Amino acid sequence: MFLAPAAAILAIALLYPIGYMIYASFLDWNPSQRIGEADWVGMRNYLKLLNDAAFWESTWVTVRFASIVVTLEMIFGVGLAMILDRNLRGMSILRTIFILPMMIAPIVVGLMWRYMYHPQVGIFNRTLKSLGFDTIPFLSESNWAFASVIIADIWQWTPFIFILSLAALQSLPQSAIEASRIDGASGWQQVLYIKLPLMLPVLIVTVLLRLIDAFKVLEVILVMTNGGPGLSTEVLALRISRTASEFRELGEAAAMSNALLFLLMLLTVIMFGYTKLQEKRAAKLRQAAQEEI
Amino acid sequence: MPKIELTNLQKSYGAVSVIDGLNLTMEDGEFTVLVGPSGCGKSTTLRMIAGLETVTGGEIRIGGRDVTHLEPKERDLALVFQDYALYPHMNVAKNMSFALRLARYDKSKINSRVNEVAEMLGLTEYLNRKPAELSGGQRQRVAMGRALVRDASTFLFDEPLSNLDAKLRAQMRAELALMSKRIQKNMVYVTHDQVEAMTLGDRIVVMKSGKIMQVGTPEELYRSPANLFVAGFIGSPTMNFLDGELFEENGRLFAKGNGFALPLPDKRKAELATHTGRKIIIGLRPGNFFMGNGENALELPIILSEYIGAQSVLMSELGGQTITIEVSSEAPIPSGAPMEFLIEEEGIHLFDSKTEEAL
Structure with a gap:
């Protein structure tokens, strides 16, 4: 009964847009039409997607992009956290500097990197030229463009993983780490056998959060390459936005969105399942300990 | 079993001096208890012996060897922590064998050693449990077991009983006393509880504000306290x-x-x-x-x-x-x-x- 207002708000704020999108994915809908005027086409949009090579290419680009950036960000983020997890003077300032990229609006990040990658005036190519090397087609060659957007994303999002890992590291039981030093563990062995296993629950949630985010990446790539050259950096979100605004196929765009949504839901379910598993295990442990007393 | 010598040992955090020129010799095979009120520097002293705390000045020698700036693992000692410091993600057997596995011992040797110690401490049926599945007393035993498995030359204890309830503490204290008789190793034990100090120690070092107030056997401290502080600290009810x-x-x-x-x-x-x-x-x-x-x-x-x-x-x-x-x-x-x-x-x-x- 008391949940009624909350349920109503939830229904309007959450379910209405999603329901609208699902409904729209069954329509042949042009932006100049009102939704009521659009024709019902059943599964046609979805069937079209299945046979749309460009859509599959975008999906593949997205999956590659997400898995590469998240893997590299995890390595750099966790590594940085391990290195900076100590009490040296000025460390708090250093940590603050490290998390700055995350606070910049993605559009600005995109613009910034686009200028840095610029073939003539960009800092990278100017430096290369002044050192006597050939310039690199950062944004105009497919493989380089893909690598370039990955670098920009890593630059922006490694701090996110860094912060969470650092928090996880600093909440580890200090005495367990000291005990491992007494037991003869070297620095690497402490990381491998004690720190990483104890951080694992946080790391898994971090990976899933970052994956969900990486699958939705749009602004930085939109500004930097707008999906080009060719389709080499056209991630799903970009494809969706282009389908809706350039190709004026709202129904198809909605169907794509649903496909992406489904993918993300899958990740969320994995995350949810994982948290549930953790809770269950913790409850079991607690119970076992209590029976003992 | 080496002798531990502290010479003019000093520790300060910035301008704050915690240990101020400590001189102490702990003989072979002796059970030495460092006792004193909170903040007297007893735990810091122990942690410096263990190598977990850097030394500001002075020297630590174990068995004649200067270990002042060595890593903990190079000092051949085992430490039992106040909060047990078990590895939460490993079961009891893995916890106890961690040091041996790091040292790349034979699997069969590790197993026999772990089983032997587990039997001695009554932990055999819990070897496959994680620390969270154990009661406080059992965790305490695992912490002891982890130290015993190592067969290190020196055992350090940092208030190992203070997280237990009164009844369990008395029981573990007795077990500890028996164990120390049986294994005959150099032991250094830190506590703020003078009853623990009196019952366990061969020799007691009473500390206050980073200084040693008196060193002696329990009887010496009780019968002829060197100063007002020791007189008031040792004995219950107080003098x-x-x-x-x-x-x-x-x-x-x-x-x-x-x-x-x-x-x-x-x-x-x-x-x-x-x-x-x-x-x-x-x-x-x-x-x-x-x-x-x-x-x-x-x-x-x-x-x-x-x-x-x-x-x-x-x-x-x-x-x-x-x-x-x-x-x-x-x-x-x-x-x-x-x-x-x-x-x-x-x-x-x-x-x-x-x-x-x-x-």
């Missing part, structure tokens, strides 16, 4: 302290307080002669009072009587100050009516009221 002065009458020396005078043994006359007429602090152990009458008996009011079985702890008043008396009692002693008490001569401790050193 009574009364202001007074020394004076001589008819060839006998007395410790005189407000409204009472206690005769002192003649054998102490010579050493105390120079202090005659000076202000002193008289220390009386509650346990050195006994009921009886005679020439030197004191008639003391019984303000409160606490009957705890074989003993009664009485609250009384002497020289305008509240004092505690502990006497054996078969039946509860009624409060209200005054009673007569005698004091054993050896139970009278005298301290210089300025330096607080024992006279």
Whole structure:
């Protein structure tokens, strides 16, 4: 009964847009039409997607992009956290500097990197030229463009993983780490056998959060390459936005969105399942300990 | 089993000095207890011996070898932590064998060693459990087991019993005493509990504010405390302290307080002669009072009587100050009516009221 207002708000704020999108994915809908005027086409949009090579290419680009950036960000983020997890003077300032990229609006990040990658005036190519090397087609060659957007994303999002890992590291039981030093563990062995296993629950949630985010990446790539050259950096979100605004196929765009949504839901379910598993295990442990007393 | 020597050991955090020039030798196979109130530097000292805390100045030698700046693993010692410090993600067997696995021991040797220690500590049926599935006492045992498996030359204990409830603590204390007899290793034990110190230690080091107040066997500390602090710290209930002065009458020396005078043994006359007429602090152990009458008996009011079985702890008043008396009692002693008490001569401790050193 008391949940009624909350349920109503939830229904309007959450379910209405999603329901609208699902409904729209069954329509042949042009932006100049009102939704009521659009024709019902059943599964046609979805069937079209299945046979749309460009859509599959975008999906593949997205999956590659997400898995590469998240893997590299995890390595750099966790590594940085391990290195900076100590009490040296000025460390708090250093940590603050490290998390700055995350606070910049993605559009600005995109613009910034686009200028840095610029073939003539960009800092990278100017430096290369002044050192006597050939310039690199950062944004105009497919493989380089893909690598370039990955670098920009890593630059922006490694701090996110860094912060969470650092928090996880600093909440580890200090005495367990000291005990491992007494037991003869070297620095690497402490990381491998004690720190990483104890951080694992946080790391898994971090990976899933970052994956969900990486699958939705749009602004930085939109500004930097707008999906080009060719389709080499056209991630799903970009494809969706282009389908809706350039190709004026709202129904198809909605169907794509649903496909992406489904993918993300899958990740969320994995995350949810994982948290549930953790809770269950913790409850079991607690119970076992209590029976003992 | 090496001897541990601390020479002019110092530790400071910035400008704050925590340990100030500590000199201490712990003999082979001895159970040494560092005891003192919170913040006296006992844990810091232990952690410096373990190598977990950097040394600001001075030297630590184990078995003649300078280990002052060595990593913990190069010192051949095991440490039992106050919060047990078990590895939460490993089961009991893995916890106990971690050091051996790091040292790349034979699998069969690791297993036999772990099983042997687990049997000794009654942990055999819990070997596959994670620490979170164990009770406090069992975790404590695992922590001990992890230290024992190592077969290190020196065992360090950092308040290992303080997270247990009173009953379990007494039980573990007894087990620990038995274990230390059996394995005959060098042990250094830190505690703030003087009962633990007295029952476990071969030798006790009483510390205060980063300095050693006295080193001695439990009996030495109890019978002849070197200063007011040790006198007040060791013994339960705590010693009574009364202001007074020394004076001589008819060839006998007395410790005189407000409204009472206690005769002192003649054998102490010579050493105390120079202090005659000076202000002193008289220390009386509650346990050195006994009921009886005679020439030197004191008639003391019984303000409160606490009957705890074989003993009664009485609250009384002497020289305008509240004092505690502990006497054996078969039946509860009624409060209200005054009673007569005698004091054993050896139970009278005298301290210089300025330096607080024992006279």
